[in-house]
Amino acid sequence: MTPVQELQDSLGRRIQYLRVSVADACNLRCVYCMPSSQMTFTKFSKLMSPVEIGTIVEAAAAVGTRTVRITGGEPLTRHDISDIASRIASADGIEDVPISTNGIFLKEKADELASAGVTRANVSIDSLKPGVFSEVTHGGDIMRVREGIEAAVEAGIWPVKINTVLMNGVNDGELEELARYALERGYSIRFIEMMPLKSNVQFQPKLFYPAARAKAEIERHFTLTPRQAGKGSGPAVNYSVDGYEGQVGFITPLSGNFCSRCNRVRITSDGRLRMCLFGDDMMDLVGILRSGGGRDDVIAKLREAIQFKPERHYLEVGKTSSETLFAMSQIGG
Numbered sequence: 001m002t003p004v005q006e007l008q009d010s011l012g013r014r015i016q017y018l019r020v021s022v023a024d025a026c027n028l029r030c031v032y033c034m035p036s037s038q039m040t041f042t043k044f045s046k047l048m049s050p051v052e053i054g055t056i057v058e059a060a061a062a063v064g065t066r067t068v069r070i071t072g073g074e075p076l077t078r079h080d081i082s083d084i085a086s087r088i089a090s091a092d093g094i095e096d097v098p099i100s101t102n103g104i105f106l107k108e109k110a111d112e113l114a115s116a117g118v119t120r121a122n123v124s125i126d127s128l129k130p131g132v133f134s135e136v137t138h139g140g141d142i143m144r145v146r147e148g149i150e151a152a153v154e155a156g157i158w159p160v161k162i163n164t165v166l167m168n169g170v171n172d173g174e175l176e177e178l179a180r181y182a183l184e185r186g187y188s189i190r191f192i193e194m195m196p197l198k199s200n201v202q203f204q205p206k207l208f209y210p211a212a213r214a215k216a217e218i219e220r221h222f223t224l225t226p227r228q229a230g231k232g233s234g235p236a237v238n239y240s241v242d243g244y245e246g247q248v249g250f251i252t253p254l255s256g257n258f259c260s261r262c263n264r265v266r267i268t269s270d271g272r273l274r275m276c277l278f279g280d281d282m283m284d285l286v287g288i289l290r291s292g293g294g295r296d297d298v299i300a301k302l303r304e305a306i307q308f309k310p311e312r313h314y315l316e317v318g319k320t321s322s323e324t325l326f327a328m329s330q331i332g333g
């Protein structure tokens, strides 16, 4: 399908990647993402329905979106997740439907997700030690996650990437083990610097562990070769690893700003377009559909909104530039 005119922001960045948060709720409470209490979640009736998500994705696809990542919160908390995935995957022009999940429900859902058209998966694992994993996630069971990943691979969801948020004094002692776990199974792994949010800003500076240190530690055990950042490649700086199929990546929102390569926008679970993870500008898309509008009205709004995509964010360690962003789960990390 040749789009009429692809979505491009005022700086010439082509927007081909959409992250759709399908739920702001989660069955876990990772310390850096959301607090163990005080969270209020969007009512199910206010969340975008599968049909609404399908129409918004069709609109985005018509102006150049090719990849739609399903994320949250935890997408697998939704009972209608397979319906959502199949509507996204069947939108004309969509080529790739990855999912981000904590993996707890993956074992049960893997087959239906694969049949619905989910292509690949990113799964969060911050520690392989059951006690540390449980503490970081507030009760998560690492073995369920590992079995979930195996079920996903078995169902044909491939490749798999492991996402590990770096935490000083928590998981910095097991970076080699985490990399080995991933690489020996053919998965890739990305080490992510912890971003400051309203929910974690008090302890984020203490837990912050720079990706450069993680890279030095990984290089003590593996030989890394930088990979060229592909066109529209995500925020990770990726490396091939001698002897392994999977890659190691480092995501450095704080120490290395990647905004100039940003090709993505996000949709919150209540249907608002968010141009930048840390910018507060949002445009209501689902409201257009709920007041009788259709796909073409959403396209018009996308074209208007994209001109407000900010050039970059201005985060520093210990500060959050967002007034509204309390937890990552609210917008889809």
Ligand code: SAM
Pocket: 026, 032, 033, 071, 072, 073, 074, 075, 100, 101, 102, 122, 123, 124, 163, 164, 165, 192, 193, 194, 195, 196, 197, 200, 328, 329, 332, 333
């Ligand atoms: N629940 C799914 C999961 O955990 O993978 C998907 C949503 S989660 C918000 C997406 C990613 O954001 C995860 O890899 C998580 O580790 C990351 N994340 C959440 N809060 C973060 C923070 N403050 N800094 C860096 N990454 C964060």
Ligand code: SF4
Pocket: 026, 027, 028, 029, 030, 033, 034, 072, 073, 074, 101, 102, 124, 328, 329
């Ligand atoms: Fe839930 Fe993912 Fe946030 Fe952890 S990072 S609390 S699994 S949304």
